[in-house]
Amino acid sequence: MSEQIYWDDVEEGQEFNLIEPMDSQRLVIWAAASGDFYQIHYDDNYAKDNKLPDIIVHGALKGMLVGRLLDEWKGEGGSIKNWGVSYRGMDPARQDLTVWAKITKKYQEDGESLVDLDVGVAQPDGTQTTPGTATLSLPQR
Amino acid sequence: MAEELDDLTDEMKAAVGVETSRAIYEVTTQGIRTFARSVGYTDTKYYDEQTARDTGYSGLPSPPGFLGMPIFDPNSGGRRSEIFTNPFTRRLNGGTEVEPIEQVYGGDVLEAVTRITSLELANGRLGQMLIQSNETIYTRQSDNVIVAKTRGTGISY
Numbered sequence: 001m002s003e004q005i006y007w008d009d010v011e012e013g014q015e016f017n018l019i020e021p022m023d024s025q026r027l028v029i030w031a032a033a034s035g036d037f038y039q040i041h042y043d044d045n046y047a048k049d050n051k052l053p054d055i056i057v058h059g060a061l062k063g064m065l066v067g068r069l070l071d072e073w074k075g076e077g078g079s080i081k082n083w084g085v086s087y088r089g090m091d092p093a094r095q096d097l098t099v100w101a102k103i104t105k106k107y108q109e110d111g112e113s114l115v116d117l118d119v120g121v122a123q124p125d126g127t128q129t130t131p132g133t134a135t136l137s138l139p140q141r
Numbered sequence: 142m143a144e145e146l147d148d149l150t151d152e153m154k155a156a157v158g159v160e161t162s163r164a165i166y167e168v169t170t171q172g173i174r175t176f177a178r179s180v181g182y183t184d185t186k187y188y189d190e191q192t193a194r195d196t197g198y199s200g201l202p203s204p205p206g207f208l209g210m211p212i213f214d215p216n217s218g219g220r221r222s223e224i225f226t227n228p229f230t231r232r233l234n235g236g237t238e239v240e241p242i243e244q245v246y247g248g249d250v251l252e253a254v255t256r257i258t259s260l261e262l263a264n265g266r267l268g269q270m271l272i273q274s275n276e277t278i279y280t281r282q283s284d285n286v287i288v289a290k291t292r293g294t295g296i297s298y
Contacts, residue, residue, distance in 0.1 A: 002184075020181055033172070033179040034208050061179065063237045066205040068180045076196065084238030084292070097212050132236070 003017045007113035007138035017100035018069050022093045029128040030061045038081050041093075054092040058065060062091065062121045062130045065099045070119070070134055073101070077139035083119060085132030091123060101134065112137045144228065145269050146262055147258040150224045153260050153271075154171045161224055166279065168209035170247035176207040189245075201247035207241050208279050208289055209251055212289055223256075229271050235294035243281070243288040251288065258292070267298040 013109035020026075027041045036058055040053035047055045063085045070080050091097060098121070105116040114137055170190070177187035182204060186193040190201045204210075245251070255277040263270050273295045281288050 018181075026179065026181075029175065030179040032205075033176040035213075059234050060237060063239075064176075064204075065241065068182060068204065071205050072182075072184070080239075080241050082238060082240040086294075087234055088235035104283060124291050126285045 002072050002075055004077050005073060005138060007106070007115070007139045008141045010115060010137050010138065012107050015100060015102045016069070017075060017098055018065075019098050020032060022091065024055060024093060025065050027057065027061070027093055027123055030058055034058065035051075036060065043101055047081060047130075054088070054094060057091040057097065059130070061086040061113060062087070062097070063132075065097070065121065066101070066119045066130070066132060067132070068116075069099045069101055070136060074138060075095050078130055079103050079137045080087050081135040083113070083134035083139055085092075085119065085121075085130045087130060089127065089129035091121065091129050095124055098124075104133075114138075143207070146228070147225050149260055149262060150225070156257050158184040158256060158258075159167045159224055160254060160256050161275065162253075164253050165282075166211050166251040166253050168203055168207070168245055168249040168251065169246060173201055173207060173247050177204055177261055182232035198244070199246065203245035203247070203249075207213055208245060208253070209249070211215045211253070223288075227271065229297035231267075231298050233296040235272065235296045236290040237294075240290040240292075241288075242290065243286055245281070245288050249288070250264070250282045252282055253277050253279050263267040265298075267296075269298070271297040273297070281291070 031037050041055055041058050101117045101119045103115045103117050107114055117134045118130045120128050121135050122128050174188050186196050187204055190230050193201050253274050259274045261272045263272055277291045279289045282291050
């Protein structure tokens, strides 16, 4: 369980991330969890026959990794208002992906203490494939 | 490659706002654990119901974004019926948005209703594309409460 973050203590520009290995086992577990059994995500021969460099990470898995990052960072006292990502590029498997978030706005609205964030997923060379945004509600001290 | 369209067809225009699917999603405890494992959660509240209850939850909580799985129909052929004729045969998943509203738990049964919210023609590096936006509203059957909304963008080219 993560330590509770408070709205009072965060700042615009603050960043946080997690680094996740994307091996074939991870993609197979995701296929079972999501019901997405498209073979480009776990069958090497099928991926190569479709002119892909390797099996590729499911887009929805990347979106849900962003959800996990936000869920763990907000703590039990916070809540996710929304998040969304666009799938702009493929991420070949068997590499680490960095899932990141950066606070772009800190404000209060309708009695809630909120932060807006840019979020995304980056390959080891810095290539950004999955940009998006999110809004979290955080507790005050 | 499909023939270029000057505008949306009348059939496409009529499809905006139309319900495209209605399905029952079961949120099972094993489904929650598999989802949590697949995205790398190590917090045991998503795996162990007693830990979850000790943390203040009334059951095994579903992580944000996990809304269960639709009941598989072996006779569907894995395909959804199209409500308009789409001349573009290749598909891409353009993106996903999630709006969690209420905590979902293992054992919940959700009704998921999807509607087309917009259809647009665009030109990009793949040529002419049809961009379809959908919204799905998930309602818990036991108390008729909306627990989440998701929005998705599909690209046909």
